[in-house]
Amino acid sequence: MAVLMPRPSKKAAGKPPAAPAAPSEGAAPVAPGAVEPATPGVPAPAQAERSTAIYTVDASDGDILTLELEHIAPNPHNDRDPGDVSAEAEHIKAKGVLQPISVMRSDRYLARWREELLADPETAELVPTVEARPWVILFGERRWLASREAELKTIDAIVRNDLVGESQEIITSENLLRKNPSPLEEARAFQRLRDKRDLSYREIQLVAGRSVGHISKRLKLLEYAPEVQQALTERLIGPDGAMKIGDALPDHGDQAAVLGFLAAGAGSLQEAITRVLAGERVGVDAQLPHQANRSSPAGVSGGNTTTQEHNSTVEREHDAGGDADGSPSAGAQEPASGRGNSSESASAAKPASAEDQAAVDRRVAASERVQACRALVATSAELDDPVRWSIVSRTVLAQFNQAAAQNTAHAWLTAEGVAELDLTPASAYFQAVLQSGRQALIDRATFTVALAGAEIRAADRRRPTYDAQDKWYVQFLREHGAYIPKTDWENHQLGLPASGQ
Numbered sequence: 001m002a003v004l005m006p007r008p009s010k011k012a013a014g015k016p017p018a019a020p021a022a023p024s025e026g027a028a029p030v031a032p033g034a035v036e037p038a039t040p041g042v043p044a045p046a047q048a049e050r051s052t053a054i055y056t057v058d059a060s061d062g063d064i065l066t067l068e069l070e071h072i073a074p075n076p077h078n079d080r081d082p083g084d085v086s087a088e089a090e091h092i093k094a095k096g097v098l099q100p101i102s103v104m105r106s107d108r109y110l111a112r113w114r115e116e117l118l119a120d121p122e123t124a125e126l127v128p129t130v131e132a133r134p135w136v137i138l139f140g141e142r143r144w145l146a147s148r149e150a151e152l153k154t155i156d157a158i159v160r161n162d163l164v165g166e167s168q169e170i171i172t173s174e175n176l177l178r179k180n181p182s183p184l185e186e187a188r189a190f191q192r193l194r195d196k197r198d199l200s201y202r203e204i205q206l207v208a209g210r211s212v213g214h215i216s217k218r219l220k221l222l223e224y225a226p227e228v229q230q231a232l233t234e235r236l237i238g239p240d241g242a243m244k245i246g247d248a249l250p251d252h253g254d255q256a257a258v259l260g261f262l263a264a265g266a267g268s269l270q271e272a273i274t275r276v277l278a279g280e281r282v283g284v285d286a287q288l289p290h291q292a293n294r295s296s297p298a299g300v301s302g303g304n305t306t307t308q309e310h311n312s313t314v315e316r317e318h319d320a321g322g323d324a325d326g327s328p329s330a331g332a333q334e335p336a337s338g339r340g341n342s343s344e345s346a347s348a349a350k351p352a353s354a355e356d357q358a359a360v361d362r363r364v365a366a367s368e369r370v371q372a373c374r375a376l377v378a379t380s381a382e383l384d385d386p387v388r389w390s391i392v393s394r395t396v397l398a399q400f401n402q403a404a405a406q407n408t409a410h411a412w413l414t415a416e417g418v419a420e421l422d423l424t425p426a427s428a429y430f431q432a433v434l435q436s437g438r439q440a441l442i443d444r445a446t447f448t449v450a451l452a453g454a455e456i457r458a459a460d461r462r463r464p465t466y467d468a469q470d471k472w473y474v475q476f477l478r479e480h481g482a483y484i485p486k487t488d489w490e491n492h493q494l495g496l497p498a499s500g501q
Contacts, residue, residue, distance in 0.1 A: 061162045064100055066154050073106060073133040074141055076117050076126040077168045079188070080181075082142050089149035097147055100156035101140025104164050109136045112164050138167055169193065169207045183239040184232055186210075187218040194219070217243065225252035227259050236262070241269055248273045248407035250460055253363070257281055270425060277411035279370055359461070361489030366459040369474070372481035373455055377409075377448050378416040381440065383480065388443065391476055392450040398469040400453030406430055408452035409445070418444065466493040 059065060110117075110130060117123040130136050137144060138160050147155045163170060181189070193199045193207060201212045208215070221232065221239060224246045231237045236259075237245075245255050254276050261272035380388065410426035413419040420441055423429040433445045454473040458466065466474070471494060477483035485491050488498045 059159050061159055063159045065103075065157050065159060067103070067135060067157050068154055069144065069148050069152065071133050071135055072101075072103060072144060072155075072157070073130045073136045074126070074144075075137045075167070075171060076123040076130065077113070077192075078137070078141055078171050079122070080141075080185070082145055085142055085146040085149055088142060088146035092143075092146050092150040092152065097143055097152075097155055099140075099143070100158050101143050102138040102160045102163075103135040103157040104138050104159075104161050104167065106130050106134055106136045108161050108164050109167070113167075138163060139171060169199075182233065183218060183221055183242075184229060187221045190215050190219055191222060220246065225255040227252075227256040231259055237269070244269060245273060247401070247403040249276060250401060250404055250456060250462075252461075273407060274411050274414075277408050278415050279367060358489045361487035362459070362461055365485065365487045365490040366455070368486065369455055369458070369477060369483060372477045372483035373451050374412050374416055376451065376477075376481045377412045377444070378418060380444050380447050383447075387480060388447045391454060391473070392446055394469060394472060395450040395453045395457075398454075398457065400457055402449075402453070403427075404456050405449050405453035408456060409448040412452065413445070413448055 110127070114127065117127050135157070140157075144155060190204055190208065190210075193204045194201075199207065201215055204210075204215050205212055210218075217239070221229065221242055224242055228237070228242050228245055232239065232242050245258050249255050249258065257276045258269070258272045260281070261267065261275055262269065267275075376383075406426040410419070410424075410429050419429070421429060421432050421436070423432050430445060430449070433441055436442070454469070454476075457463075458470040458473055474483070474485065474490070474494060478485070485494060485496060491498055
């Protein structure tokens with residue numbers, strides 16, 4: 001049941017309302033069950049001016065209708081959580097709905113959007129509801145929900161079929177501007193505009209009222225591990241913390257490991273990142289590498305035996321799937337090998353599939369390479385200049401994540417007791433190194449950052465195979481870092497015989 005309220009003519013605009021006219025002889029009566037709609041701001045006696053013509057499909061854009069609530073469908077494009085509408089429902093009971101919602105004809109909406117809606121499982125399930133009802137909401141869903149909770153039967157609605165083609169952008173803009181969306185809600189809204197509407201960042205900026213930089217940072221959140229996104233949703237970390245994790249650790253497993261340290265109360269976010277970069281995992285009773293150096297006379301004097309032995313022990317305990325006391329830990333699955341036992345750990349894991357085996361092999365190989373890298377960092381001064389600069393030039397030309405490489409390099413330098421400057425975060429450390437004017441320190445820091453960049457690139461499991469740069473890097477470790485590939489996956493990538501052959 002719908003009642004049409006025609007728009008006032010331009011001649012009548014601005015004139016005081018005329019007295020209600022008596023119904024003319026022979027005028028059509030109001031349909032049975034029709035509810036005379038209320039107009040916001042108009043006294044009850046003046047409601048007689050409202051037309052009582054029964055609505056047909058000839059309603060024009062801009063017409064105000066009184067529609068039954070059950071004839072209106074929520075918009076599938078609106079993924080905004082409406083939240084609790086009970087307070088708004090109480091207000092509606094007392095004052096009525098003060099502003100009409102906006103609606104579109106369902107058949108016109110589906111004619112434009114059906115294919116896209118059906119392609120997305122989350123929106124596809126809402127299509128039958130839209131098909132079953134003659135109207136779909138453009139905006140005003142909270143008012144519609146609150147009216148239902150207030151047990152109203154009808155609501156005023158403005159027809160806006162002319163906005164069907166722009167409805168997705170309008171809904172996104174309304175949601176972003178009318179509430180305080182979570183970082184991930186923003187990110188998903190921007191993603192829809194980018195991927196489904198093929199909008200550029202500049203065009204999204206116009207729709208959403210956000211800067212291009214803000215849009216870019218929010219979209220980056222969707223690249224992080226599911227655990228990081230969940231922590232964002234639960235407000236355990238903020239967007240800046242998530243980006244700090246993602247920039248330092250491209251690997252999703254490493255990102256999740258940081259959250260494990262935070263959940264265990266093992267220090268600050270930066271400390272958790274440093275521990276993961278150093279090869280530690282939650283559940284292992286170990287100091288941060290720089291804390292071990294400070295507490296150990298050997299570390300202070302420049303020796304690194306204590307720190308190396310400590311970290312090697314930590315990694316061996318983790319590889320065996322046990323706690324610090326050597327007992328097996330419940331739920332231990334993938335090993336992250338330390339020195340000397342990667343083959344045993346890999347074979348003990350017995351993954352369920354070749355894909356699982358490859359994942360274990362890659363993690364084991366990465367852990368072994370990290371040990372070779374750290375040994376090179378500790379002795380980098382002994383390398384000839386052409387050797388050191390070969391890794392620098394190739395890593396720079398191959399492109400790498402500099403922020404992540406600096407964080408990793410800082411952890412290695414600190415763990416091996418050769419950082420020389422006690423500064424955090426990594427960016428501050430490397431700035432101080434550059435300003436020190438000490439060429440030997442600058443050379444070691446540059447070499448370490450390049451080495452870390454090459455390792456991060458090779459360990460990135462989003463890239464299914466090694467490319468020429470990765471192969472060159474592994475060969476560099478074989479020649480200068482005494483690295484021996486032990487996993488079948490890496491040997492296959494390098495064209496070497498499988499282990500045991």
